[in-house]
Each structure stands twice: as structure tokens, then as C-alpha cells.
Amino acid sequence: MIAPGQSGECRVRINIDGVLRSVVYGYPCSLNVDPVEKKPLFHFLPGTKILSLATVGCNLHCRNCQNWEISQANPEDSQAFAYAPERLVELTRYSQCPSLAYTYTDPIIFYEYTYDTAKLAKSKGIRNVLVTAGYINAEPWKRLLRYIDAANIDLKGITDDFYRRVCSATLKPVQDALVLAKAAGVLVEVTNLIIPTLNDKPEEIRQLVRWVKANLGGETPLHFSRFFPRYKMRHLPSTSAETLDMAHEIAISEGMKYVYIGNIRSEAGQNTYCPACGTLLIERSQYTILKNHLKEGRCPDCSNQIYGIWTRSGGS
Amino acid sequence: MTRRKFIRKLIEVGAALVVGAGWLTKKVVPRKFVWAAGLKKYPGSLKPLSDIHKQGKWSG
Numbered sequence: 001m002i003a004p005g006q007s008g009e010c011r012v013r014i015n016i017d018g019v020l021r022s023v024v025y026g027y028p029c030s031l032n033v034d035p036v037e038k039k040p041l042f043h044f045l046p047g048t049k050i051l052s053l054a055t056v057g058c059n060l061h062c063r064n065c066q067n068w069e070i071s072q073a074n075p076e077d078s079q080a081f082a083y084a085p086e087r088l089v090e091l092t093r094y095s096q097c098p099s100l101a102y103t104y105t106d107p108i109i110f111y112e113y114t115y116d117t118a119k120l121a122k123s124k125g126i127r128n129v130l131v132t133a134g135y136i137n138a139e140p141w142k143r144l145l146r147y148i149d150a151a152n153i154d155l156k157g158i159t160d161d162f163y164r165r166v167c168s169a170t171l172k173p174v175q176d177a178l179v180l181a182k183a184a185g186v187l188v189e190v191t192n193l194i195i196p197t198l199n200d201k202p203e204e205i206r207q208l209v210r211w212v213k214a215n216l217g218g219e220t221p222l223h224f225s226r227f228f229p230r231y232k233m234r235h236l237p238s239t240s241a242e243t244l245d246m247a248h249e250i251a252i253s254e255g256m257k258y259v260y261i262g263n264i265r266s267e268a269g270q271n272t273y274c275p276a277c278g279t280l281l282i283e284r285s286q287y288t289i290l291k292n293h294l295k296e297g298r299c300p301d302c303s304n305q306i307y308g309i310w311t312r313s314g315g316s
Numbered sequence: 317m318t319r320r321k322f323i324r325k326l327i328e329v330g331a332a333l334v335v336g337a338g339w340l341t342k343k344v345v346p347r348k349f350v351w352a353a354g355l356k357k358y359p360g361s362l363k364p365l366s367d368i369h370k371q372g373k374w375s376g
Contacts, residue, residue: 001346013352025354031365032372039376052372056360066375078360095368104374112352131376139349152376 009168010109011074012057024055025113027080028088029070030104033095035287039103039131040262042272043221043308044150044187046282047289050129051097053088054104055080055113060133061168062156063232064195071105072231085117092126098312099149103131111140118147127309134177135169141177142184150187150309152223153178157192157199158208166198175215182216187309189221191262194239194247196227205247209254218255219275219307224248226263244269258307274299274306281306 002008002015012024036050056078058071065071070078083091092100100121107114107130118128127149134153155178157163160171182188190212194200212220224247226239244261248269251259261269265286272282279301283290293300297310317325 020350020352021355022352023355023359025352027358027360027362030372030374031368033369034372038371051368052376054374070374074360076359079363080358080360081365082358082362091368103376104372112354137348143349 008059009061010057010059011072012055012109022110022112023075024057024080024110026082026084027055027075028053028083029056029073029078029080030054031081031083031091033097034101036099036101036129037284037287037289039101039129039152040191040223040225040260041129041150041152041187041189042223042260042282042284043189043258043306043310044129045098045127045309045312046292048099048312049095049097050099050101051088051092051095052101052103053083054102054107055110056105057109058105059109059135059169060106062133063166064193064227064236065231066228067104068231085113085120088117089121089124089126092121093124097126099127099129101129101131103129106132106135108132108134108136111136111144115144115147118144122147132177133167133169134174134181136173136177138176138180141180145181145184145186148181148184148186150189151181152189152191153181154191154193155208155212158204158211162199166195175211179215182220187307188216189223190216191223191225192247193225193227194243195233196236196239196243198236200239200243200247202246202250205250206254209251209256213255218257220256221258221260221307222251222256223260223262224251224269226261228263239264241266272306274302274304276304277302 004015007014014021031053033049034052036048056070056073102114130151163169163171224244228238229236248259257275270284281294282292
């Protein structure tokens, strides 16, 4: 319960005279046109730009947060743009972006703003993308998913202990959110940030991979991301290339079809290969698409259908 | 009081109790989903839109 005059964990929802108010509705602190690969989304309209926004605040308090300057900021100490959903959708069209991303902090804390904007954007033919930790109850989540086309959802670890110690959260709601998103027909990609000593043991990674495969399917793109010492975890080293390669190998050996390595230069870990015949389908360098050999979402050699949303007009 | 009036009174009291219990339950049990209304004024400061085509500095 949020007492009168107080805000919730996220700092942006306040009880004012018995009415819950979202103080960041219509006030993004960040608005940028990014490559969609930066989210990261590798199976969603590759090579396109995406208007990306965030407000301050977060319902998690990850000790390793890369964006803590905005996620852990108080609204009264921050600067924001005044952009109601209508203006935001107009800006997306003006920027010639086919999609809008609710990202950087967590769209769950600016839920109402995300919901209204996504609904309006969808009606105008603009696609919606969530980049989230997925720490949300089932009812509002299902309601929001109606308007969402793709999501990159963090699975930060595979133990409840990790979520409690590092993120001040719990694992189960995140797992439920992942399963619900996939069941709702949203294109789901999963990111796991590997932090040295905290979630980098091979058996833990294998357990995570097995959970993803069993509950979301082997076709779900899985991104292992490199940790950099930030916020309250400056004492830990960056994740080594060897650890990321090891995670990549484990995931492939467990039968995951699309496994990627992020936040580090890696040739094999950035490209998409056909899981049926091994043909190189999409060649990437950082956030740039060097070559895209896909033909209407299929492998040009064996015609295998590749999981994803590949064209602006169609589905996978 | 006739028997008919007594039964009617009994039904009225019963119905009032059911409605009251429902209202109380709704008040006491935390709602699963609360829609937060927006505010007219941002509590921080506002800034003009800069070059949005510059790639975002934040992760994600």
C-alpha cells in the first residue's frame, strides 16, 4: 500500500489524496532514434530505426544498473520533455520510424503512458516494442500485450536468490511474464546479462537455457550480454569474452537456435545463421546490418522459416 | 406485523447485508490493477526537444 503523500518503489507513482497518480505520464526524460539492433532485437525489422523513449524511475533496483542515472532518479530532480501520446505518435511518423520502443528504464513504471501510446500507435500502423525486466502482474501485463508486437525481456538470472540480492525483486513474476508474452503472440527475445561471480557459473547458465527452451521454445532468440562495472557494482570486473563464448556454446549445445553475444565485438555471436543448414542469414557489425540474405523470412538455401518479424507489412 | 411483511423485511435486510459485505470486500481486498491518472504539471523541470536522431546514450 502506498500511504497518502508517498510514492511507490518506482518513485513515480504517488498517492495524492487517495488517488494514484503517475507523475511521469507524458513526460519522457529520453527520446532518441536508435537502431532496432540496440534494444537488442535481432529478429524484428532488421536495419530499421526505432523511436525510443523512457521516463525516470524503475520498479527494480539492480545493483548493476547501466542506466541508474535515470532509473533511480526522482522525478523532481529530473528534466523531461512534454510529449503526450498523440504528439509522440506524430513524432514517430515524422521521424519515419516504423516502430516505437518503450525502453531504457522500464515501461512497466510508466505503464499508463505506454498503454495509451501503444494503443494509439497501433491504430496508426506503428509497431510497439517493450524492453523490460518483465516484473509485472499478469492482469495488467496481458492488457498491455494486446498492443505489443515485440519485446526484449531480461531474464537476469535463474535463481530467486539472485533476483532478491541483486535486483530487489523475485524470479517467478518474470518467468510468468515471459511465458505470457510468448503465449500472447508477441515476438520475444531474451537477454541475460552475465555478471562475473554472480550468475556466470556454467551450470547456472545451462539451467537458464533449459528453462528458456522448455518454456519459450528453442526458436527464442537469446542474447548473452557483457556486464560493465556500474552503479553499486564497480568492484566487479567486466565479463570476459571467454565467459560469453562459453554461454554461447552451452546454449547452442542445449538446442537453442539463435544465440547472440552483446556489448562486445564478436563475429559469430552477432550473426544469424539458419538452424537447419547453417547458412549465414544476417551479418551484423555492432548495430549495423552488413548483409541480409533472408528471403521473406526464409533461408535462401533451404527455405527454412526463420522466427521473427521481417517485413513492415507482415508477420513472421 | 403480518407474516408477509415480516418475510419482505427479512429479504430486504438479507439483501442489504449481501451488498454491504460485497462493498466491504471490495474496499478491504487490494485491487489487482489500479490505473494511475496523470498529473498536469511535471514535478521536475521541462526541457526542449533536442536532436532525437542522435543515438540514445542509455543502454537498451
